[in-house]
Amino acid sequence: MSEGMHQNTNGMLLNGKEQSDIIKGEIATQVSEIVSSGKRAPHLAAILVGEDGASKTYVKNKELACQKVGFTSTLLRYDATITEEELLNKIEEINNDDEIDGLIVQLPLPSHISENKVTQAINPAKDVDGFHDVNVGKLTKGEDTFISATPYGIIQLLDRYKIETSGKHCVVVGRSNIVGRPMSILMSRADNPGNCTVTLCHSRTKNLADFTRMADILIVALGRAEFVTGDMVKPGATVIDVGITRVPADNERGYVLRGDVEFDSCAAVAGAITPVPGGVGPMTIIGLMQNTLKSYQLRHA
């Protein structure tokens, strides 16, 4: 099957591409109202260090999305040899630049640079990735904050497709700071989507399939291509696939993208499922655009 051609689900295909296009249109309308009132457009700055292929693609997609919604975007690219101090100085400069609303530093960073130091150096009010301790703390307490982009995108996909979450059992597989852990917190919060009973599974979980089979909502973010198979899914469950692994293939690009979920076998039993690509990925970018707009609005309130 070619990429993007997944249609043979028994249940509903959660089309992140389609929803993201709709939401981008909504953001673009708000931005054009801002600009026609004489104010400047929201401005996102991205820092990319080194030559990682996947990171370059992600940053490019973020820039394209900015163009689409009418944001200004600035990409700052540095060699992998940049020192930690130089990078921290650049972040400080952007922190103090009133013309910039949001700053992201694309991860991963070269090993001589501390990702934690870099993440904590970003002004929390411009931390549209939601990675700063202040924003993670607020998320944990259920306070208003920048929700990190992937969990925020997933929440909105569940919302737009009216997936009932209240009282349901949500199983999250993967405990990363970027996706699994914040996702588990959001799904347990007293809000909609939310109000789930949440189980957070990870690499040390014994008998993983016993847990995934109990999930009404299964969110998989462990980064192993096609790890979850149909026999691990409860009939009728909602399956959210966060994985996006490049698997070597005999095509022009030299790879195909695969999720953490084996699509065909899971789609046959799921009630609703996200494809890869075209599911969570485009919704992640929406989360980032919305956080940037929010940051702009807060500083222009």
Ligand code: GUN
């Ligand atoms: N690397 C993988 N995902 C992300 C993300 O959401 N933000 C940043 N800055 N880097 C990433």
